[in-house]
Amino acid sequence: xxxxxxxxxxxxxxxxxxxxxxxxxxxxxxxxxxxxxxxxxxxxxxxxxxxxxxxxxxxxxxxxxxxxxxxxxxxxxxxxxxxxxxxxxxxxxxxxxxxxxxxxxxxxxxxxxxxxxxxxxxxxxxxxxxxxxxxxxxxxxxxxxxxxxxxxxxxxxxxxxxxxxxxxxxxxxxxxxxxxxxxxxxxxxxxxxxxxxxxxxxxxxxxxxxxxxxxxxxxxxxxxxxxxxxxxxxxxxxxxxxxxxxxxxxxxxxxxxxxxxxxxxxxxxxxxxxxxxxxxxxxx
Numbered sequence: 001x002x003x004x005x006x007x008x009x010x011x012x013x014x015x016x017x018x019x020x021x022x023x024x025x026x027x028x029x030x031x032x033x034x035x036x037x038x039x040x041x042x043x044x045x046x047x048x049x050x051x052x053x054x055x056x057x058x059x060x061x062x063x064x065x066x067x068x069x070x071x072x073x074x075x076x077x078x079x080x081x082x083x084x085x086x087x088x089x090x091x092x093x094x095x096x097x098x099x100x101x102x103x104x105x106x107x108x109x110x111x112x113x114x115x116x117x118x119x120x121x122x123x124x125x126x127x128x129x130x131x132x133x134x135x136x137x138x139x140x141x142x143x144x145x146x147x148x149x150x151x152x153x154x155x156x157x158x159x160x161x162x163x164x165x166x167x168x169x170x171x172x173x174x175x176x177x178x179x180x181x182x183x184x185x186x187x188x189x190x191x192x193x194x195x196x197x198x199x200x201x202x203x204x205x206x207x208x209x210x211x212x213x214x215x216x217x218x219x220x221x222x223x224x225x226x227x228x229x230x231x232x233x234x235x236x237x238x239x240x241x242x243x244x245x246x247x248x249x250x251x252x253x254x255x256x257x258x259x260x261x262x263x264x265x266x267x268x269x270x271x272x273x274x275x276x277x278x279x280x281x282x283x284x
Contacts, residue, residue, distance in 0.1 A: 008074030009034060010113045010232045011063045014215055022051055023059045030075070038076045042068040064218070110244040111251060113232035118255075126211045126227045127259040130160065133183040133209070138164040139171050140187040141195045147187045147213075147249045154257045158264060159271030168195045175199055180207035185256075188212070189231070189245050191219030200224055213249050229256075 140148035152164035191214040212225035233245035
């Protein structure tokens with residue numbers, strides 16, 4: 001999938017919290033006037049916002065585009081096939097039903113935006129790595145640890161040797177025992193936590209294949225992991241972007257699991273039947 005020419009608005013939203021004040025000024029204007037932007041030259045936009053052209057160019061690179069023209073192409077593609085922006089900020093005076101509706105719509109939008117940026121080749125590579133691995137370990141800290149446990153809960157049905165641990169020290173110890181025949185799946189919304197950076201360093205030293213599930217932005221994790229699967233989430237006043245991104249991370253885990261089960265065929269189905277027989281002992 002051609003990432004450079006698609007989904008400019010989603011990229012701006014996912015990177016917004018990391019932008020400088022001048023860059024946020026550019027981002028705000030583009031988000032409010034995407035149709036106008038595709039007709040502006042970089043000089044016209046710079047004059048309108050009273051910023052330097054170099055600031056706009058750096059802004060485009062910060063959100064993952066080669067330059068202003070690439071951003072305009074992405075915006076034009078989105079406007080030609082518009083998707084209604086169903087995300088609304090939650091207000092202090094909203095009643096409980098309205099809050100519920102906005103939370104659901106925000107979650108739906110996160111899933112839709114994440115689906116748009118799935119890289120088919122990266123996904124195929126990740127599935128093949130998981131199928132071939134002698135051992136797969138899932139890593140995450142804080143909220144991401146919940147996602148890693150969910151991944152373990154799913155993949156234990158596949159017949160693959162899988163593992164996950166909540167404790168950061170135990171994760172480092174476990175990572176040190178992996179090798180180049182194994183796969184580590186690192187789940188981190190920011191991709192910048194010290195625990196994950198330390199973990200990734202150990203995994204790289206051990207030549208472990210690493211799959212990162214992370215937000216669509218530049219980070220130490222995206223620079224150093226072998227295979228990248230991105231999520232897109234937007235932060236609001238009452239809701240951090242990490243909340244809705246969790247659903248996108250869980251969905252990517254589901255995608256990986258389902259594809260791995262299909263790839264493994266009969267052996268996966270046999271493992272699944274053994275698992276079902278075992279847990280049937282817990283039912284009355």
